[in-house]
Amino acid sequence: MQYFAQAATPGGVEGIFGMLWPFILMFAVFYFLLIRPQQKKQKQRNMMLSNLKKGDKITTIGGLHGTILEMTDDTVVLRVNDVTKLTFDRSAISNVISSGSTEEK
Numbered sequence: 001m002q003y004f005a006q007a008a009t010p011g012g013v014e015g016i017f018g019m020l021w022p023f024i025l026m027f028a029v030f031y032f033l034l035i036r037p038q039q040k041k042q043k044q045r046n047m048m049l050s051n052l053k054k055g056d057k058i059t060t061i062g063g064l065h066g067t068i069l070e071m072t073d074d075t076v077v078l079r080v081n082d083v084t085k086l087t088f089d090r091s092a093i094s095n096v097i098s099s100g101s102t103e104e105k
Contacts, residue, residue: 048093048095048096049090049091049093052068052071052076052090052093052096053068053071053099053100054068054069054070054071054100055067055068055099055100056068056096056098056099056100057096057097057098057100058076058078058093058094058095058096058097059093059094059095059097060078060088060092060093060094061092061093061094062092064078064080064086065080065097066078066079066080066086067079067100068100069085071090073090074089074090075087075088075089075090076088076089076090076092076093
């Protein structure tokens with residue numbers, strides 16, 4: 001029987017990094033395609049919610065259109081028509097249609 005010495009395989013640091021490259025690349029792709037755009041959207045939404053003021057015409061996430069009459073830190077009172085006033089959480093506001101003045105009509 002003959003025994004052959006096995007050649008030393010390159011291991012250590014090079015082997016670990018070689019195995020980790022696909023995972024690092026996958027994380028980078030996820031970050032730039034999923035995480036970063038979502039963070040930008042959330043930042044824009046928070047800015048929109050913090051810039052709300054009386055008289056703004058808005059749309060809620062349920063599709064209700066109204067004008068802001070009163071605001072607190074957590075809630076918003078909307079005028080839907082001449083008679084109806086509804087209270088919503090501030091987080092229920094989807095977007096601002098038009099920015100109004102501070103005067104009520």
